[in-house]
Amino acid sequence: MEKRNIEISYMAGAPETLDAESRMLADAACKATESSYSPYSHFQVGAAVLLEDGTVVTGSNQENAAYPSGLCAERVTIFSAGAQHPGKKIKALAIAAQTGGTFLKAPITPCGACRQVMTEVESRQGSPLRIILFGTEQSLVFDGISSLMPFCFGAENMSAE
Numbered sequence: 001m002e003k004r005n006i007e008i009s010y011m012a013g014a015p016e017t018l019d020a021e022s023r024m025l026a027d028a029a030c031k032a033t034e035s036s037y038s039p040y041s042h043f044q045v046g047a048a049v050l051l052e053d054g055t056v057v058t059g060s061n062q063e064n065a066a067y068p069s070g071l072c073a074e075r076v077t078i079f080s081a082g083a084q085h086p087g088k089k090i091k092a093l094a095i096a097a098q099t100g101g102t103f104l105k106a107p108i109t110p111c112g113a114c115r116q117v118m119t120e121v122e123s124r125q126g127s128p129l130r131i132i133l134f135g136t137e138q139s140l141v142f143d144g145i146s147s148l149m150p151f152c153f154g155a156e157n158m159s160a161e
Helices: 020-035 073-084 112-125
Strands: 011-013 043-051 056-060 090-099 130-133 139-142
Touching: 020 043, 020 056, 020 073, 020 090, 020 130, 043 073, 056 073, 073 090, 073 112, 090 112
Parallel strands: 090 130
Antiparallel strands: 011 139, 043 056, 043 090, 130 139
């Protein structure tokens, strides 16, 4: 066995330093938290995707008493975009979360299931998703899911180089 390292690249900064397109999408994700159905966790998550033609599709987390029958905001949004706009590539995805009426200072990251869905979207469309994670004090931007999920299921990047 030999030891190996993984290096990831991302941008971090105050939300006001986001470029205009990323800020617009982050704002849409923040607005989407308002439609969250989260009576159990009281944790409202919103997501927004930007399609290649400029269309923005939003979604929010939807909980259910029969846990884990609910669905994360990221998957609600990605699956909605795919159902409503088949064949259109997703350029970017933004995620925001709030609780008690206050947005989080630090961004949340997608769960493993959502990361796997993003991986498949990238693979299917042949191009990376820009991922914007919004926080009121710091936001993060990734230029593809591989930085968040380097050893995803079915990934070609697991070769023994």
